[in-house]
Amino acid sequence: MGRHRRDVCTGVNWWLKEISIVYLVAAILIGLINRMPEEQFVRSFIVGCKDMIGVAW
Numbered sequence: 001m002g003r004h005r006r007d008v009c010t011g012v013n014w015w016l017k018e019i020s021i022v023y024l025v026a027a028i029l030i031g032l033i034n035r036m037p038e039e040q041f042v043r044s045f046i047v048g049c050k051d052m053i054g055v056a057w
Helices: 016-033 038-057
Strands: none
Touching: 016 038
């Protein structure tokens, strides 16, 4: 019961900023590994962000 109410990941004190960075870095790595053209990567990333923004609000 000593956990903070703000804990998002079990046992880790991460919040929106940290998880956003993880999402961004993971997306960039996936784009590089798949050798996606920049334009396609940016379009796909924005579509993914649009899908998640409804959950955040």
